[in-house]
Amino acid sequence: MSRYNSRASEAKWQRIWEERRTFEVRTDPSRPKYYVLEMFPYPSGRIHMGHVRNYTLGDVVARLKRAQGYNVLHPMGWDAFGLPAEGAAVRRGVHPRDWTWGNIAEMRAQIRSMGLSIDWRREFATCDPAYYRHEQAMFLDMVERGLVYRRESWVNWDPVDQTVLANEQVIDGRGWRSGAPVERRKLAQWFFKITAYADDLLAALDRLERWPEKVRLMQRNWLGRSEGARIAFELVGRPNRLEVFSTRPDTLFGASFMALAPDHPLTTELAASDPCLAAFVAECLRGGTSEAALETMEKRGFDTGLRCRNPLSPDRLLPVYVANFVLSEYGTGAIFGCPAHDQRDLDFARAYGLPVVPVVLPLGADPASFAIGAEAYLGDGTLFNSRFLDGLDVPAAKSRVIAELERLGCGRGEVTWRIRDWGVSRQRYWGCPIPMVHCAACGVVPVPKDQLPVLLPEDVDITGVGNPLERHPTWKHTPCPRCGRPARRETDTFDTFVESSWYFARFCDPTNPDAPFDRGAVAYWLPVDQYIGGIEHAVLHLLYSRFFTRAMRDCGYLDLDEPFDGLFTQGMITHRTYQDEQGGWLEPQQVVKDEAGGLRTRDGRPVRVGRVEKMSKSKLNTVDPSEIIEAYGADTARLFMLSDSPPDRDLEWTDAGVDGAWRYLNRLWRIVEERRERLPPVGSVAARAGLAGAELELARQTHRAIASVTDALERFHFNKAVALVRELTNAIEAYPGGDGALLREALEAAVRLIEPMTPHLAEELWERLGHTRLLADTPWLVADPALLAQDRIVLPVQVNGRRRSEITIAKGADSTTVEAAALADPAVRRALDGRSPRRVVVVPDKIVNVVV
RNA sequence: GCCCGCUUGGCGGAACCGGUAGACGCAAGGGACUUAAAAUCCCUGGCCCCAUGGGCGUGCGGGUUCGAAUCCCGCAGCGGGCACCA
Numbered sequence: 023m024s025r026y027n028s029r030a031s032e033a034k035w036q037r038i039w040e041e042r043r044t045f046e047v048r049t050d051p052s053r054p055k056y057y058v059l060e061m062f063p064y065p066s067g068r069i070h071m072g073h074v075r076n077y078t079l080g081d082v083v084a085r086l087k088r089a090q091g092y093n094v095l096h097p098m099g100w101d102a103f104g105l106p107a108e109g110a111a112v113r114r115g116v117h118p119r120d121w122t123w124g125n126i127a128e129m130r131a132q133i134r135s136m137g138l139s140i141d142w143r144r145e146f147a148t149c150d151p152a153y154y155r156h157e158q159a160m161f162l163d164m165v166e167r168g169l170v171y172r173r174e175s176w177v178n179w180d181p182v183d184q185t186v187l188a189n190e191q192v193i194d195g196r197g198w199r200s201g202a203p204v205e206r207r208k209l210a211q212w213f214f215k216i217t218a219y220a221d222d223l224l225a226a227l228d229r230l231e232r233w234p235e236k237v238r239l240m241q242r243n244w245l246g247r248s249e250g251a252r253i254a255f256e257l258v259g260r261p262n263r264l265e266v267f268s269t270r271p272d273t274l275f276g277a278s279f280m281a282l283a284p285d286h287p288l289t290t291e292l293a294a295s296d297p298c299l300a301a302f303v304a305e306c307l308r309g310g311t312s313e314a315a316l317e318t319m320e321k322r323g324f325d326t327g328l329r330c331r332n333p334l335s336p337d338r339l340l341p342v343y344v345a346n347f348v349l350s351e352y353g354t355g356a357i358f359g360c361p362a363h364d365q366r367d368l369d370f371a372r373a374y375g376l377p378v379v380p381v382v383l384p385l386g387a388d389p390a391s392f393a394i395g396a397e398a399y400l401g402d403g404t405l406f407n408s409r410f411l412d413g414l415d416v417p418a419a420k421s422r423v424i425a426e427l428e429r430l431g432c433g434r435g436e437v438t439w440r441i442r443d444w445g446v447s448r449q450r451y452w453g454c455p456i457p458m459v460h461c462a463a464c465g466v467v468p469v470p471k472d473q474l475p476v477l478l479p480e481d482v483d484i485t486g487v488g489n490p491l492e493r494h495p496t497w498k499h500t501p502c503p504r505c506g507r508p509a510r511r512e513t514d515t516f517d518t519f520v521e522s523s524w525y526f527a528r529f530c531d532p533t534n535p536d537a538p539f540d541r542g543a544v545a546y547w548l549p550v551d552q553y554i555g556g557i558e559h560a561v562l563h564l565l566y567s568r569f570f571t572r573a574m575r576d577c578g579y580l581d582l583d584e585p586f587d588g589l590f591t592q593g594m595i596t597h598r599t600y601q602d603e604q605g606g607w608l609e610p611q612q613v614v615k616d617e618a619g620g621l622r623t624r625d626g627r628p629v630r631v632g633r634v635e636k637m638s639k640s641k642l643n644t645v646d647p648s649e650i651i652e653a654y655g656a657d658t659a660r661l662f663m664l665s666d667s668p669p670d671r672d673l674e675w676t677d678a679g680v681d682g683a684w685r686y687l688n689r690l691w692r693i694v695e696e697r698r699e700r701l702p703p704v705g706s707v708a709a710r711a712g713l714a715g716a717e718l719e720l721a722r723q724t725h726r727a728i729a730s731v732t733d734a735l736e737r738f739h740f741n742k743a744v745a746l747v748r749e750l751t752n753a754i755e756a757y758p759g760g761d762g763a764l765l766r767e768a769l770e771a772a773v774r775l776i777e778p779m780t781p782h783l784a785e786e787l788w789e790r791l792g793h794t795r796l797l798a799d800t801p802w803l804v805a806d807p808a809l810l811a812q813d814r815i816v817l818p819v820q821v822n823g824r825r826r827s828e829i830t831i832a833k834g835a836d837s838t839t840v841e842a843a844a845l846a847d848p849a850v851r852r853a854l855d856g857r858s859p860r861r862v863v864v865v866p867d868k869i870v871n872v873v874v
Numbered sequence: 875g876c877c878c879g880c881u882u883g884g885c886g887g888a889a890c891c892g893g894u895a896g897a898c899g900c901a902a903g904g905g906a907c908u909u910a911a912a913a914u915c916c917c918u919g920g921c922c923c924c925a926u927g928g929g930c931g932u933g934c935g936g937g938u939u940c941g942a943a944u945c946c947c948g949c950a951g952c953g954g955g956c957a958c959c960a
Contacts, residue, residue, distance in 0.1 A: 025913095194957095235878085235879095236878070236879070236954085236955080239877080239878065239955080240878090240954095240955060240956085243877075243878095243955070243956055244955095244956085246956090246959065248959070248960085250960080266960075267959095267960065268960060269959090269960065270960080281960090321958080345958095346958085347958040347960095348958080348960080349958075349959070349960085351959090352959045352960075353959075353960060354960095356960090357960045358960085359960085360960095364960070365875085366958060366960080367960080438959080438960090440956095440959060557954085557955095560955085561955095665886095665898085665899070666886055666887080666899080666900085667886065667887070668887080671886095671887095673886090674885095674886075676885095676886090676900080676901095678900055678901065679886080679899085679900065681900090682899065682900060683899095685913095686899090688913095689914095692914090733890090737890090739888095741886090741887070741888090741898085741899095742887095742888070742897090742898080744898075744899085745887090745888075745897065745898035745899070746897090746898080747898095748898055748899075749897075749898065752898090816894085817894090818893080818894040819894095820893085820894085820940085820941070822940080822941090823939095823940065823941045823942095824941095825894055828894070852927095860940095861940065862940090863893095863940045863941075865893060865941095868893050869893040869894075869941080870893095871893080871940050871941060872940090873940050873941090
């Protein structure tokens with residue numbers, strides 16, 4: 023008998039699907055739709071295992087939904103702008119455009135070899151002017167709607183990538199791509215007003231029920247809503263007042279100092295005439311953002327000599343410090359310190375000998391003796407030492423004090439957010455040009471829409487230093503669209519997260535030349551029903567897209583708040599790591615198993631077996647998907663990806679696991695091949711009634727598999743779905759023979775159910791079973807409820823909660839019958855040992871527990 | 875430091891609402907076929923014991939319940955997110 027030839031079979035079916043345009047879809051409002059999307063790839067060169075997992079997961083969903091009768095949109099494209107293309111230009115002298123399109127060609131071929139059910143006609147790359155011209159047009163609309171502004175601000179500067187980073191792109195004080203410590207610079211930047219939607223972005227999270235709670239929580243934390251009060255303190259001997267934000271206005275009577283950020287305007291003003299202060303400020307700003315500096319930095323302050331009046335007791339004067347722990351970007355850049363009820367303020371007060379006055383008394387504490395030691399008291403309690411607030415609890419005191427501040431005209435309730443506006447200016451070449459012109463006379467002028475797109479210049483000199491567009495000899499020179507006099511183009515390009523903030527909408531209508539997309543098309547397809555990708559975008563891409571969708575809505579492009587109805591975040595692919603004696607990393611292929619449990623390289627030197635870690639090039643523990651697909655076929659890779667771990671957990675790549683998947687494909691092939699000659703023809707109807715023995719058992723196994731696999735696939739329990747199909751396979755092998763129509767039904771069910779996971783093998787077997795219609799065009803199966811029902815069931819019997827026996831009894835039998843049968847069971851009688859039961863708990867069709 | 879999640883055989887993992895713990899697989903051991911190997915097939919398998927039976931078992935210690943991997947309280951370990959956020 024021939025063996026399964028995965029290479030021939032996969033090529034054959036991929037060709038047939040393409041020729042028959044099996045996976046091409048049209049907007050068709052008469053049919054129910056389902057939009058499955060995987061986070062589109064950056065064309066870095068070659069696909070990695072994370073891509074394979076991502077697209078396999080998406081393809082399972084797409085194929086299932088398609089078989090279930092949905093009109094399924096499942097597209098693929100390229101997140102094609104980005105810095106690595108410029109890196110390649112510097113290192114190899116290749117144009118970023120050529121490098122990018124070359125990578126796309128290579129990666130497209132790799133992805134196509136996976137046999138995904140994708141409508142490839144919809145493919146696009148974001149670096150194509152046909153795409154980014156619409157982005158420029160939408161940007162201009164957002165400018166008009168007041169959702170965009172330009173201002174000078176402190177920015178995160180990545181010294182390696184030579185560009186600005188958004189706050190979301192700084193991880194632990196380092197650039198998210200380069201890993202270099204981020205510096206602070208002051209630059210004029212374009213911003214999207216994401217903060218204008220902060221309230222809605224937060225509130226709507228509660229309605230995203232098909233998102234992982236973890237992602238919603240991370241976005242909630244990132245948005246960082248704080249309720250409190252803005253309070254104005256009178257400065258002694260100065261006309262202006264000092265404003266602070268506090269979430270604990272109730273502790274105002276416990277205030278003992280004020281503190282300003284080192285770059286607060288008042289600090290800057292005072293430092294101008296105070297060299298000592300100026301030196302202190304310089305030292306604070308130098309400390310900067312590196313991890314180590316932050317962790318070891320102690321609370322330090324500089325007394326400015328200024329004094330503030332506590333607005334609730336103007337006779338109390340508070341010293342004004344400049345302190346290194348106050349952030350200029352948060353709140354007002356100034357605080358009042360209440361050491362008794364804030365740990366950081368307490369540390370500061372102890373260091374500078376400031377009073378510590380408790381104003382919240384813990385429940386049951388004695389007001390005469392209660393004192394603050396080394397730890398501030400943060401809990402609830404009763405206000406004291408606070409005049410008109412005395413006796414109130416904390417929430418009541420907050421509202422009471424805010425009312426009083428408002429009456430005095432020196433404060434009001436306020437909500438502060440952690441999230442900042444999204445800075446999108448990047449000083450790079452390989453990005454979407456920002457369609458603006460700077461004119462000496464007219465200021466900043468938008469490029470008129472009829473002059474779009476603003477194309478990138480082709481002839482560019484990329485050296486890795488500075489902004490290539492800025493250095494280009496002619497590109498930036500352009501007449502002012504308003505007055506016609508010589509002016510200068512904006513030379514910054516967009517953050518590439520702008521492109522990925524709306525690509526899901528473009529897939530609905532990817533070739534539209536006049537608009538980003540047709541309203542009708544997005545009204546039909548959006549939101550994305552199932553989005554799948556990595557958790558690393560929990561607050562980057564996923565937050566930006568939610569913002570951008572709202573901004574597009576308010577500019578009239580679509581009628582939608584949330585782009586992604588369902589989100590699934592997959593785990594990482596991991597692999598064992600190996601190191602030689604010197605600590606250098608070794609590839610898995612360089613390591614041979616050693617009988618002593620250790621391992622050695624080909625040249626016989628000992629090897630340190632390291633931890634299982636995320637696949638990464640630096641640790642040499644990657645496996646190239648193309649090599650696996652070449653050797654075993656795409657179906658093997660797909661099956662392995664799905665069967666070993668639940669998709670949201672990390673998956674350890676092992677050769678043994680791949681072999682296991684490969685063996686199963688061949689086993690299923692053999693089982694079908696061995697039996698298909700003897701089967702009745704296609705369309706034979708399997709008997710439902712009058713079945714008994716092995717035939718009844720097989721029919722039940724088949725229908726139980728149909729029900730359980732469907733359920734498992736719908737809940738993303740793909741590892742279980744694989745296990746359940748394997749169970750059916752085992753049942754088919756155990757079937758001694760008999761009714762051939764039942765056997766055909768079982769074999770067809772196994773093939774049908776495995777198809778979303780291993781589509782090539784399934785099509786091949788489907789054809790060999792005699793079908794002429796594609797399996798991909800064949801509807802999903804529905805289990806016969808009559809075969810799911812059992813008339814007699816096995817019921818475990820416990821004595822005092824310990825399982826002692828089991829009885830077989832009619833399903834739905836009443837408690838009296840079950841109880842009698844249980845007590846009559848010999849094993850139960852033995853366990854009772856003559857004692858009479860005090861109580862018998864019968865849970866119908868579940869269990870019996872005899873209590874003595 | 876704060877917030878979240880996880881902890882089940884040698885390993886990956888099943889166990890839906892509290893109801894037979896360990897499905898399915900990997901690795902292992904034994905056997906069959908073969909001159910041999912590969913491939914394939916069959917058997918065994920949580921741990922322990924006076925073994926047709928019994929005891930103990932889901933990180934550890936308590937609790938609730940007829941019954942707990944599942945619920946509650948405390949602790950430990952691992953992973954992740956945020957972090958001078960006022």
